[in-house]
Amino acid sequence: MTEKQLSATEQLMEQEADSLARAAIGAPKQPRSSLGRRVRSTVSAYGFLLPAIALVITFFIIPGILLIILSFTNLSSANFTEPWEFIGFANFERLFTDPFFPKILRNTVFYVFTTLIFFNLGLALVLALVTTNIPRRRGFFFRLVWLLPRLTPSVVYILMWKRIGSADPFGIYNQFMPEVLGASGGNLFLGGAPWAFVILTNGFVGASFGMIIFTSALMSIPEDLITAAKVDGASTWRIIRDIKLPLIKWPLLFIATYQTLSLLTSFEYILLLTEGGPGLFTTEVWALTAYKRAFSSYFGNSQWAFGATWAIVLVAVALVMAVLYVKIFKFNELVEEPRIENL
């Protein structure tokens, strides 16, 4: 804690003790100028905010600024013993003229929106609807099962998927399923269906977050509304479409926004599963490129500055998307209008 904050806290405690003591002996409250009081309360308010502000500055603002500065330099593991040089927009030029840039961009868009729509929103919604429509305890059990992947360490989780998709004598899929579904016999995530594996691994984990949020939103819909809709003649499907979905609009939009941003920056499952392969950049997404450029580039050279450039541009894209979501989804309008009491 900083000195300033300490003193503010002390001051507050003194005041408290003082007024308590006065109250105990029945003495009148000390008159105090309103200006003085306002200054004091402002100071103490900022005092309480300080730890949070300090954390944000230390771990977000400062690294952000450093990253931006870094993206204009040539710092890499090849030359970090010499002072770095500012090289203008060279890194940005290099990024946008990279021959694989269009492919990485396409991969990222495909990865983010396919996972988002089919799993983080779609499957999550289906799971929430189903588990709230069966007896309570059973629903709770199934949701718990769906949370397991999220609770499993990434490496263990991906190892299990690798075991499922490995080449012939080892892979579970190749041992049991080819007669049913047809398969190559080869490695699936590095051959047959890399994208399917990338999206499934991410989607199975991603769906559970939306599932929890949607479930609690669905459970908060008053039972009377559903009864009313049934009496009005609505089928199960119409109840979902006309009543349930509109009433969980806010959580749906929130999950869409939040998950878009988190998918944009996520890469660890892809790194562990395919490392962006098979071949050149088949499943490589933007965040993975940033990581690879900065920390595990080919020829043993970590291009810290160039990696920072990828990361900075990605953050900029994410910010723009966040603003777009807020505008398109009209988040501010979700605040209810006040009731007019008459009659």
Place this chain on the structure above:
Amino acid sequence: MRVELENLSKAWDGVVGADRITLDIADGEFVAFLGPSGCGKTTTLLMVAGIYKPSGGTIKFDGHVVNEVAPKDRGIGMVFQSYALYPHMTVFGNISYPLRIQKVNKTEIKERVQKVADMMGIGDLLDRKIVQLSGGQQQRVSLGRALVKEPQLLLFDEPLSNLDARLRLTMRGEIKRLQEEMGITAIYVTHDQVEAMTMADRIAVMSGGVLQAYDVPTDLYEHPKTQFVAGFVGNPPMNFFDVEIVAMDGEFRAKSGSIDLALPRDRAEKAAAAGKDKLIMGVRPEDIYLVDDAEPAAPGRTLTAAIEVVEPLGREDLLGVTVNDVEMRVLVDKTKGAAVGDNVDLVFDMSSVQFFDPETEQSVLWT
């Protein structure tokens, strides 16, 4: 539509919601389900609506068993205590919803919604959002939504309980008038006996999932068949005393400790015929008076009491008094100026006294 319930029951592993309810409702009749909270009124109503599947018994509409018929095919409209309006739709959206599901064409929907809304006095609010309406307006929308599909049976689940007392009074009259005008059969669930008494043609009194009595309001009040009904119907509730019936000098008296009251012959003979050592006697607070010029002391029907509590109810005062150690409630004109601590003479009007068997709690006067 004629409604018949036969041994209708609902239980959730161990919890009994409704226990063998049997009653019939004539076409166009207004029936109230009356009982304390948790007695199974909503459960029974939701079975009639088709939301709950009965654990046993049958529901018949116009003679046809409808146990397996889906709610939407039962020709019912429903109004809830919570209004249950769709918050994301406008007033028009809410009232038109049942018609939109039936795929009625647009112009007809407009006409019918407007007609119902005008009837409910909310014709100019159709574009409003639900949150912009007061409670009374919301309840009118909900009533409109129930009526727009021209149901043959209207189900109300405590529709006025969330409204303020004044509005409740207005809406009470309005619902009754609408129901009579349109001639729709109605089931009206309430825990408010005044609502039930004033609105219903017949009242089904329920307690613990069991139908206690099913009768016209005046009969419930004058000829209660069980002690529960006697205690539940009528406000303030009936006073009950343990008494013995004693025949003395060709006169019957109800005796117990400090109580000694002469009984009218017809009731006393019936009570004595039950052959019980002890009976529970019931006297309504409005049948006890303070002795004065208008109500002179009557021999054998007067007791001396001490006033413990005075609750002013406006026109009347509700007194809590004790006759030696027996407590009772007395409803008196407020002009009598009763005050706590006064010792007063009370005269009992015994012509409507009730008697119940202490073991079965059944009336020994009416069966």
